[in-house]
Amino acid sequence: MIVIATLVAAAGRTDRLRTALEAMIEPSLAEPGCLGYQLYADPNRPEQMALIEEWTDEEALRLHFGTDHFKQVSEVLGEVLAVPLQLRRLTERIA
Structure with a gap:
């Protein structure tokens, strides 16, 4: 399953958002079930x-949402x- 989270920082908050996401x-990569986690x-x-x-799978994502980080x-x-x-959430791979 692929998850795409799109975020927009408020004015003057870009660096804080980037730091938090980094x-x-x-x-996240250390969690069981995480195959990839990249910030763009x-x-x-x-x-x-x-x-x-x-x-x-959905269970791995659900557990991710409960982590301290x-x-x-x-x-x-x-x-x-x-x-x-x-x-x-994208769950169907085409080709």
């Missing part, structure tokens, strides 16, 4: 970022996002 990479920024609009995650970043997101994050 801190998620290593502990839009080169033309650095306040816009996307996390591209790959999980073995996820809870910590969730608190930061409430302070730094311009708009609520968008989360897409």
